[in-house]
Amino acid sequence: MRAAAGGETLARGSHDIVPRVLPHCRAWAARYGRVFLSWAGARPTLCVGSYDMARRVLADKAGLFVKPDPGPSILALLGMGLVFAEGEDWARHRRVVHPAFAMDKLKMMTGAVAACAGEVIRAWQARAAAAGGEATVEVGQQFTELTADVISHTAFGSSYRRGKEVFLAQRELQHIALAAITSARRVPGMEYAPTKANVRRWQLERKVRDTLMAIIGERLDAAGEARGYGTDLLGLMLEANAGGGGGKAVMSMEEIIDECKTFFFAGHDTTAHLLTWGMFLLGTHPEWQPRLREEVLRECGGADTPLHGDALNKLKLVTMVLYETLRLYGAVSMIGRVAAADADLCGVKVPRGTVLTIPIAMLHRDEEVWGADAGEFNPGRFRDGVGRAAAHPGALLAFSSGPRSCIGQDFAMLEAKATLALVLRRFAFEVAPEYVHAPTDFLTLQPLQGLPVVLKLLDP
Secondary structure (H helix, E strand, O other), X not given: OHHHXXXXXXXXXXXXXXXXXXXXXXXXXXXXXXXXXXXXXXXEEEEEOOHHHHHHHHOOOOOOXXXXXOHHHHHHHHOOOOOOOOHHXXXXXXXXXXXXXXXXXXXXXXXXXXXXXXXXXXXXXXXXXHOXXXXXXXXXXXXXXXXXXXXXXXXXXXXXXXXXXXXXXXXXXHHHHHHHHHOOOOOOOHHHOOOHHHHHHXXXXXXHHHHHHHHHHHHXXXXXXXXXXXXXXXXXXXXXXXXXXXOOOOOOHHHHHHHHHHHHHHHHHHHHHHHHHHHHHHHHOOOHHHHHHHHHHHHXXXXXXXXXXXXXXXOHHHHHHHHHHHHHHOOOOXXXXXXOOOXXXXXXXXXXXXXXXXXXXXXXXXXXXXXXXXXXXXXXXXXXXXXXXXXXXXXXXXXXXXXXXXXXXXXXXXXXXXXXXXXXXXXXXXXXXXXXXXXXXXXXXXXXXXXXXXXXXXXX
């Protein structure tokens, strides 16, 4: 079904990505109902297509529904950090990582975000000016490089050049992981055999580990000389790690490396696609651009005024558009859990070992919850905040929900708001005629052939 759907493209005005990214779920839900059971070999998979059931799974604090084993390819990319840790390990990791993502700390990073985005905007300005006032730019790759630059600066500070080396290695690891997941040939133990792909994966893993080890080693040496750990994400995490265990480190060096892998990949990949899909929606609904621009100029000042975190927090319309982007084109189309023990889930008996999949892309288009216009772009549904946007409180699951919700969501929103504000102050834009609307699940949702956008310089 996925192979067949991959050859079809959508009309630009269609936001129904489900037939492309979850065609089997759409087909089976139509036939068997929203909650159905399928089998992968001898393992049952329960599709949790009901908001009540999904909320129950995601709100679990008792360890009944745990993350599935990601396998060696995904672990090479993301590490056994907050995303996959469970139980006491997860609680211990979160205690160390959480202080780095406090809003007061994030606001201090607004300058670094704006500086990185400003370089990209200036390059676009130069291209447009040289071409008579407008230029076509493929923004998808540009945003990926920008967000990698931002996370390199905000996570690793002065070591950002080596942070970029981690980014390049992780891009290749992402390709290897996707190939392993989508392979039709599933031979048990194959991911551990010395195949060409696995040998390359091991090389890249070593490179990422050695690079991160060197950066962390320098910080520990600096702290030993009373120069402190630094004020970036890594420094804040190392400081919390040193001070949280009664004089003893809370996490081992390997665990810190895994957390670096996690926030480096998760911290740039998902935000890049949020910006890309946000530009797509604003480019295909240009009537929203003047409204957002007026708000940006009112709250943040003109094109030469530096951005501040407090001003970004006042951008209500921009926030509404970003939430609607996350609803329609969230980075993750489906999330999974495994029943760690026999459980009763809203009247359904779930045996231990059952895989539970939550089809976020389908839930975000549920007309009973989101209204008759669930398939349309309507940021106005978030005018009273994310909690009141739908009939079900907490219906937006783009950052997951419950105790395992994304720790970096405020960071992602801050970065996206800052970048969009800078774009809107300088340009009007529309999606280029050559754009092909084919959203594709490449571990995260992205345009199959990029997003070419026509940027039009505004009068100074």
